[in-house]
Amino acid sequence: MSITELSNKAQLLKDAERRSHHWLENSPVCTKIVDPNFNLQYMSESGVKSLCIFDILPYYGQPYPLDFYPQSFRTQMIETIKHARHTKETVTQEAAVVDLNGDEVWFHSTIVPVYDENHQLEYYMIVSIDITDRKSAEIKLHQMNSELESLVAKRTKALEEANKQLKISSETDFLTKLSNRLFYERRLCENISTAKRNDTYLSLLMIDIDNFKIYNDEYGHDNGDITLCSVAQSIADSLPRATDLVSRFGGEEFVVLLPETDATGAFAIAERIRKNIEALAIKYTQSDTGVVTVSIGIEALKAGTLNKIDLFKHADIALYTAKDNGRNCTKLFSLK
Structure with a gap:
């Protein structure tokens, strides 16, 4: 080169x-x-x-x-x-x-x-x-995503809580805070299915405050509401098990479901309820006892004969039998 x-x-x-x-x-x-x-x-x-x-x-x-x-x-x-x-x-x-x-x-x-x-x-x-x-930009996006996820989580939790409260409200009597008729109907179907599956008794108590319309006229609806709440609480406190259910059926009527309970056991619980309400000593001058009392009808059916219609119908008949027998008493359904 x-x-x-x-x-x-x-x-x-x-x-x-x-x-x-x-x-x-x-x-x-x-x-x-x-x-x-x-x-x-x-x-x-x-x-x-x-x-x-x-x-x-x-x-x-x-x-x-x-x-x-x-x-x-x-x-x-x-x-x-x-x-x-x-x-x-x-x-x-x-x-x-x-x-x-x-x-x-x-x-x-x-x-x-x-x-x-x-x-x-x-x-x-x-x-x-x-x-x-x-x-x-990535950090900002990550922060925005985190904030969004946090917001979504909070909104989801709030929505779940709102739905929970809505469900509770839809199944709770606004005055007495007991379960309402809707919840009772659902629990009744569940209890019937369980009783049939296990071949056990299911008892129903129908409870009615004696002469409550007259009580309302005499003492006013505000006092009537207070009495309804007191009676409702007394019934709830008288039930021995968490599986027992009391619901406000309507007006002054209450129903109690007692799973795995025969007529003898149901009668004993009904009498406890009746006596505890009488012991509240809610003044009622037009009552024979001078206080508010209740009448109770009972039906107890086992798996083979248990059905929704007969259970309610028989308990209702027993309730009217109690009323026809002077009120402030408990009656079991009888075919006689």
């Missing part, structure tokens, strides 16, 4: 080096050269500006400036570079650094181990792109 050709080639190399340097210094991409001992040898202008470094020269020949990294990313960066060295592969990492003004800057870095012709590690080239705007 002639001297002229060598000179031209040298000029071309020099021009290429100059253009490369110009590109590196003006590129928005931060390029760093780190030697095998992990000392910084070069950082392009983009990186210098991003980290708010006034003079980069004191950093050259010094250990890679890991102090810019928070501790968690510092450890991650070291491990990533070790991985690139051991595997001889190009690796990537996203990490945050804190510039000299204390602001967080995010970079997506590609770490390339560069080897000489003897396959010895010559240096690492670390090419980093500023992704702070993207990360800020």
Whole structure:
């Protein structure tokens, strides 16, 4: 090769080096050269500006400036570079650094181990792109999603609570706070199915406050409502088991379902209810006893004969028998 050709080639190399340097210094991409001992040898202008470094020269020949990294990313960066060295592969990492003004800057870095012709590690080239705007958007989106999820969770909980309260309201008597007729009808069907499946008795009590219309006329509806609530609470307190149910059937009438209870057991519970109500001593001058009393009718049916219609009909007949027998008493249904 002639001297002229060598000179031209040298000029071309020099021009290429100059253009490369110009590109590196003006590129928005931060390029760093780190030697095998992990000392910084070069950082392009983009990186210098991003980290708010006034003079980069004191950093050259010094250990890679890991102090810019928070501790968690510092450890991650070291491990990533070790991985690139051991595997001889190009690796990537996203990490945050804190510039000299204390602001967080995010970079997506590609770490390339560069080897000489003897396959010895010559240096690492670390090419980093500023992704702070993207990360800020991701963080903001994550926060918005978290806030939205929290809001949805709160709304869902509120809706569930509202539905729960609506269900309770739809099955609860507004005055006495006992279960209402709707709930009683549903529980009745459930209790009948259980009794048939287990071949057990189911008893129904029909309870009516004696001469309650006259009581209302004499003492007023406000006192009548108070008496209804007192009687309702007394019935509920008289029931021995959680499976027993008292419901307001309508007006001054109440019904009580007693699962797995025969006529003898039902009669004993009915008498307890009747006596406890009488013991409330709610004044009623037109009553034979001078206080509010109730009449109770009972029917107890077992699986083979148990059905909704007969259970209610027979308990209702027994209730009228109690009324015909002077009130303030309990009667079992009888075919006679």
